[in-house]
Amino acid sequence: MTKYQHQTRLLAAIDCIIFGFDGTTLKLLLVQRAIQPEKGRWSLMGGFIQPDESADIAAVRVLKKLTGLEGVYLEQLHTFSDPKRDPIERTLSVTYFALIDIHRYEQQLSDEYHAEWFTLTEIPQLIFDHPEMMYMAQEKLRYKAALHPLLFELLPKKFTLPQLQSLYECVYDMPFDKRNFTRKVLSTKLLVKQKDKDKGNSKKGAFFYKLDNKQYKANLHAFLNIIPNPPIG
Template sequence: MINNQESYYTDVDKMHVATDCIVFGFHQDELKLLIFNRRVQPHKGGWSLIGSFVKLNEDVDHAAKRVLRDITGLDNVFFEQSRTYGNAERDMGARCVSVAQFALIRIDEYDEELTEMRGAFWYRLEELPELVLDHYQMVIDALDILRRKAKHQPIGFELLPEKFTIPQLQSLYEAIFQRKLDPGNFRKKILSFKILNRLNEKDRSSSKRGAFYYTFDHDTYEKLLKSGYNFDFL
């Protein structure tokens, strides 16, 4: 069957298809990006996003998950397509179209040893080294999409540990949007969505009084979402 139909396309150009992952993490009140020090040609020694070519029988989405799993040991990660980079000249090596996808990971869960063994490291967004090809543009674009999304849906929870405090959540949003938020107003807004469950447990690492831990109530969120509820932060 495949061979039969394939015949329609025989005179059509073929090219490499890659996927590059913009992997965001959040640690110590800072947004971090996972980047990769290339140990082989091309661009040996340069910094790049983690990525891979897509195999003939592999979904593009799957390729991204495969790469991230190989490097961090993590599975079941939040992934979303960013955009596709298809300029003819973008990779001088060969014609190669790259589908960029961004991931949000809980930085406390990944396998640090495995990651470093593979040549990947976390960098603060503000102090990224130069990146290979158009990878810096990919980061910019993904950040833009992340910000847009974060404004209208509670996407940020993907970046925090299972249980977190409201001040932690606030500092994540401050990192994403690059501006200070009012603690009182932020708390009221977030709680008004009623998608957080308070635990009977406090985090005392950043104050004597301690801040209650919360968990994200995925079920209630889905319900509200389906009922057309609007989650507009800020």
């Protein structure tokens, strides 16, 4: 027997949800869909899993083909399986999400599929169930960021405390008290203060910090107390 009898074949697809931080604003990477239906409309990075591929390998291939991005850590999020999610044919979608520093990858970004960054407050209308995918990825991001310093993946190697606070405010869509946030962040002992300052935003300037990688690996849960009422996954 080479196939299971009396079973309907399904298509399996990949969709990648890529969040990026430009030092000020959290953004989502989108492309214009190249095929019908909904050709030309904004979409997450998607494509079909090939017979000789795992979902993980397909996600890497699809992301590189549609954006030029490679070497990005992708984490599997969820499988979307509503029978009517694709109007053409029954298709399951395995979703992945990633966090990147936009400036670190901006030279890789391809123009072929018109990949473009959008702030989370200016997301255009998306195809199919892609809005649901985006919202689920946001909630997963918030949950994971409350448990450990995941958001450092979105920062340059040297960063200021105002940059870090801005990032957390973008992710959680809420303001943080500057003095309280600074106190809590420094109490984690995960940051190493640098001698130089960023003077681009004020005459006084703000000291740069670096993540202490040894402390980071030993204290992955040190940031839990920074988030008031952290989400429960």
